[in-house]
Amino acid sequence: MKYTEEHEWLRVEGDHVVVGITEHAATQLGDVVFVEMPEVETQVATGDEVVVIESVKAASDILAPIDGEIVEVNDELASNPGLVNEDPTGRAWFFKLKVDDLSVLDTFMDEDEYADLIG
Amino acid sequence: MADLQRLPLHDLHVEHGARMVPFAGWEMPVQFQGVMAEHLHTREKAGLFDVSHMGQVILKPRAGMDALAHELEALMPVSVAALAEGRQRYGLLTNEQGGIRDDLMFANRGDHFYVVVNAACKDADIAHLTAHLGDQVQPVQGRALLALQGPLAEDALARLVPAVSAMRFMDVITVDTLFGPLWISRSGYTGEDGFEISVPDAGADGFARALLAMEKVAPIGLGARDSLRLEAGLCLYGHDIDDRTSPVEAGLTWAIQKSRRAGGFAGDDRIVKELSEGPERLRVGLLPEGRAPMREGVALFAADGTPVGTVTSGGFGPSVGKPVAMGYVASAHAAVGTPLFGEVRGKRLPVTVAALPFVPASYKR
Numbered sequence: 262m263k264y265t266e267e268h269e270w271l272r273v274e275g276d277h278v279v280v281g282i283t284e285h286a287a288t289q290l291g292d293v294v295f296v297e298m299p300e301v302e303t304q305v306a307t308g309d310e311v312v313v314i315e316s317v318k319a320a321s322d323i324l325a326p327i328d329g330e331i332v333e334v335n336d337e338l339a340s341n342p343g344l345v346n347e348d349p350t351g352r353a354w355f356f357k358l359k360v361d362d363l364s365v366l367d368t369f370m371d372e373d374e375y376a377d378l379i380g
Numbered sequence: 381m382a383d384l385q386r387l388p389l390h391d392l393h394v395e396h397g398a399r400m401v402p403f404a405g406w407e408m409p410v411q412f413q414g415v416m417a418e419h420l421h422t423r424e425k426a427g428l429f430d431v432s433h434m435g436q437v438i439l440k441p442r443a444g445m446d447a448l449a450h451e452l453e454a455l456m457p458v459s460v461a462a463l464a465e466g467r468q469r470y471g472l473l474t475n476e477q478g479g480i481r482d483d484l485m486f487a488n489r490g491d492h493f494y495v496v497v498n499a500a501c502k503d504a505d506i507a508h509l510t511a512h513l514g515d516q517v518q519p520v521q522g523r524a525l526l527a528l529q530g531p532l533a534e535d536a537l538a539r540l541v542p543a544v545s546a547m548r549f550m551d552v553i554t555v556d557t558l559f560g561p562l563w564i565s566r567s568g569y570t571g572e573d574g575f576e577i578s579v580p581d582a583g584a585d586g587f588a589r590a591l592l593a594m595e596k597v598a599p600i601g602l603g604a605r606d607s608l609r610l611e612a613g614l615c616l617y618g619h620d621i622d623d624r625t626s627p628v629e630a631g632l633t634w635a636i637q638k639s640r641r642a643g644g645f646a647g648d649d650r651i652v653k654e655l656s657e658g659p660e661r662l663r664v665g666l667l668p669e670g671r672a673p674m675r676e677g678v679a680l681f682a683a684d685g686t687p688v689g690t691v692t693s694g695g696f697g698p699s700v701g702k703p704v705a706m707g708y709v710a711s712a713h714a715a716v717g718t719p720l721f722g723e724v725r726g727k728r729l730p731v732t733v734a735a736l737p738f739v740p741a742s743y744k745r
Contacts, residue, residue, distance in 0.1 A: 291411065291414060291415055291416075291603070292414055292415055292416035292417075292696075292698075294671070294673065294696040294703075295671045295672050295673060295696070295703075297672065297725075313725065315672065315673050315696070317415040317416055317603065317607060317695060317696050317698070318415065318603060319675075320673075320675070339671075342671070
């Protein structure tokens with residue numbers, strides 16, 4: 262698993278990258294009550310706002326961590342947004358990206374580096 | 381958070397895992413275990429809120445309670461003179477333009493009035509009251525203010541103060557206890573039965589710990605306080621009401637007793653006119669159809685695309701189980717059931733004008 266400074270996790274699955282948010286991010290957000298997903302087959306560039314997450318407190322975004330094409334989104338989060346708090350690194354993945362070159366993941370933090378970031 | 385004032389119960393909050401945030405010049409607990417769980421706990425059992433940031437003020441008459449009541453009636457479109465000893469009432473300080481300076485609670489405690497005002501308005505309120513009432517205005521120092529709210533609030537508080545069981549909604553009493561003299565009202569701002577308790581700083585920690593030692597009582601932060609009052613249809617000053625909104629358009633006409641509807645208070649030109657002719661816009665409840673919350677600032681449109689108003693408070697209602705909001709709309713679009721659209725991130729999503737409150741009040745009348 263790799264991590265971004267925006268508290269997303271990235272996991273390689275075949276030639277796709279699965280993206281979610283970390284336990285730390287889910288705790289900071291508080292109870293998630295609404296998730297707005299992108300359309301499948303959307304081309305995204307690094308930094309694009311891809312997902313909107315609304316918690317009881319506020320709205321926030323997930324930005325695309327890398328360039329790619331959205332090939333699948335987790336529809337379960339639309340009907341059960343609370344999964345983001347229950348299982349952020351497992352069942353509450355957000356979307357899968359098809360990327361040209363998986364080696365781009367090497368630039369992200371590993372688990373120890375991320376643990377240092379959140380102190 | 382160096383420039384912020386600290387609550388008398390600061391250490392207790394931190395001990396209970398509070399996340400502290402700046403609010404109205406104070407370092408306040410915004411949440412403990414989580415907004416959703418705290419909200420539901422309050423509706424099912426009893427929640428303890430620290431509202432010591434609010435302003436407590438005593439109005440001590442220089443020439444009798446009746447004279448002071450009439451002076452106050454010049455500042456509020458509310459009957460003060462008719463308030464019986466031992467009773468509390470909701471009040472509104474208005475400005476000359478008929479807007480709301482602040483909303484407050486005031487109680488007749490026999491030889492004085494006791495007033496609780498919003499934290500953000502406290503300094504301005506005291507200056508305004510002092511300008512009109514002089515040294516009759518005495519800000520209360522050295523007292524914490526706690527609220528215990530929820531269906532088990534009476535059961536919990538009565539274990540420490542048995543006398544509260546005999547109180548009805550909006551009664552006030554003073555009781556000498558181990559924690560010092562408590563000033564208790566049967567009221568609150570969640571839509572639930574409950575109490576607000578003013579306790580001397582020295583006794584506040586012991587009193588709060590005695591309540592929190594009961595399984596049914598949990599500490600509750602500002603986050604859940606906001607979602608509870610929103611579901612209860614209650615206004616948050618600076619959001620749902622402010623110095624430009626009148627009590628009539630805010631839907632607070634119920635707070636203006638019939639004896640005061642002819643005028644004789646600050647802003648009476650506009651308020652009396654709106655009472656007879658109806659206001660141009662009205663505060664209404666709003667139920668978004670989907671799951672996307674409509675928060676403060678969301679613009680509202682009629683079906684034909686005409687702008688008709690704005691959301692002033694909104695979020696997810698944990699007890700309702702979906703998003704709830706309130707806001708102002710042009711009076712022609714204010715009827716319950718009117719279909720409107722709210723613009724969220726560039727998309728116009730359906731929302732329906734709904735009756736307030738979203739959750740029925742359970743006051744012990």
